[in-house]
Amino acid sequence: MCAHNLSHGTVAVHSWRGADHWKVKHSVRMMSSKRLADLxxxxxxxxxxxxxxxxxxxxxxxxxxxxxxxxxxxxxxEDQTSG
Structure with a gap:
């Protein structure tokens, strides 16, 4: 994630496809595999x-x-012995 301060006090945030993107995708994938293992x-x-x-x-x-x-x-x- 990258944040930029603008002149009027707001902050613009954007992300790029890099290592952070892979980590987010990887953690989502791990969560689903954990769910699958739990199931x-x-x-x-x-x-x-x-x-x-x-x-x-x-x-x-x-x-x-x-x-x-x-x-x-x-x-x-018993029937055989008495009969």
């Missing part, structure tokens, strides 16, 4: 949470079926 992290974390919940569901269904089968085998064994 990627959130999506990854969310998918891991969903996988954990789904894994817990599968584990509980399997345990439920195991105990149901065990109970059915026990009832069948």
């Amino acid at each position: 990627g992290y959130r999506m990854f974390s969310g998918s891991m949470m969903l996988l954990t919940v789904y894994g817990g569901y599968l584990c509980s269904v399997r345990a439920y079926r195991y105990f149901q089968r065990k109970k059915a085998i026990k009832v069948a064994a």
Whole structure:
């Protein structure tokens, strides 16, 4: 940025395309890449949470079926011995 004092007390400000322009563009680009990385992290974390919940569901269904089968085998064994 370059500032020039004018004769009537106002200041004119203008910029040129140089190192400062590159820094501004670079910082904007870094901000968007940071946002992209943040979005990627959130999506990854969310998918891991969903996988954990789904894994817990599968584990509980399997345990439920195991105990149901065990109970059915026990009832069948009791029916066989008494019948």
